[in-house]
Amino acid sequence: MTGAPVLTALHEGWGELVLNRPERRNALAPVSARDLREGLAALLEGGARVILLRGEGGTFCSGLDIDLFQGGAGAAWAADWTGFHRDLHACPAVVICALERYAINAGAALALASDLMVAGEGAVLTVGEAAIGMHTPMNLAWLRLRAPETVAAQLALGAGRMSGADLHRLGLAWALVPDGEVKDHARAASARMAGWPAGTLAGIKAALRRPVPEGGDIFDAVQARAGQGGAGPSRVARPSIRG
Numbered sequence: 011m012t013g014a015p016v017l018t019a020l021h022e023g024w025g026e027l028v029l030n031r032p033e034r035r036n037a038l039a040p041v042s043a044r045d046l047r048e049g050l051a052a053l054l055e056g057g058a059r060v061i062l063l064r065g066e067g068g069t070f071c072s073g074l075d076i077d078l079f080q081g082g083a084g085a086a087w088a089a090d091w092t093g094f095h096r097d098l099h100a101c102p103a104v105v106i107c108a109l110e111r112y113a114i115n116a117g118a119a120l121a122l123a124s125d126l127m128v129a130g131e132g133a134v135l136t137v138g139e140a141a142i143g144m145h146t147p148m149n150l151a152w153l154r155l156r157a158p159e160t161v162a163a164q165l166a167l168g169a170g171r172m173s174g175a176d177l178h179r180l181g182l183a184w185a186l187v188p189d190g191e192v193k194d195h196a197r198a199a200s201a202r203m204a205g206w207p208a209g210t211l212a213g214i215k216a217a218l219r220r221p222v223p224e225g226g227d228i229f230d231a232v233q234a235r236a237g238q239g240g241a242g243p244s245r246v247a248r249p250s251i252r253g
Contacts, residue, residue, distance in 0.1 A: 032067025
């Protein structure tokens with residue numbers, strides 16, 4: 011690993027977007043948002059259909075590196091940070107988060123932005139901005155998309171901490187695994203899903219995100235786009251009848 015704050019690695023059909031400041035528990039630097047945007051774009055251009063978002067060194071992300079933000083990061087950080095979350099929302103690839111140890115504040119927003127989260131049994135996600143007098147727009151955006159209001163309130167209003175087990179129980183985490191297996195489990199899942207038929211994942215993800223027009227029909231809204239799979243199965247297995 012080099013000293014760049016964000017690294018990318020492109021594999022066969024999938025890629026890794028890696029927060030690479032392990033000595034600071036992968037806290038975000040002022041340039042991190044820009045680098046995350048550039049890394050995501052590069053992986054998509056390289057053909058990644060699944061993207062693993064993780065931290066180097068066994069920790070996901072401890073939030074902003076406050077020491078580096080003391081002088082103010084300016085409008086560039088805010089624009090790139092919001093832009094990266096918009097990029098993730100529009101991203102056609104499936105985004106998987108490997109939540110190791112903790113995701114705090116801005117780190118929690120990154121974890122919640124993923125389509126699928128693999129959480130360690132000892133991992134903790136914290137949306138603690140309210141307790142320090144900060145607004146939490148990106149966390150709020152993803153919580154409104156991902157969770158019922160009661161769950162969002164526990165995190166955003168109560169400055170709550172949720173364990174990996176709680177995240178899994180509430181449906182925010184896809185898988186709960188031993189702490190030492192998070193990265194390997196997430197990498198194996200990414201590689202497996204990248205081997206599925208091209209276009210299927212993107213089509214399903216697009217259908218999940220597609221709004222239903224007022225007075226519209228849900229069955230029309232979720233029809234996959236051309237080239238991304240159809241509504242009808244190509245093969246239907248007949249049930250086995252045994253006497």
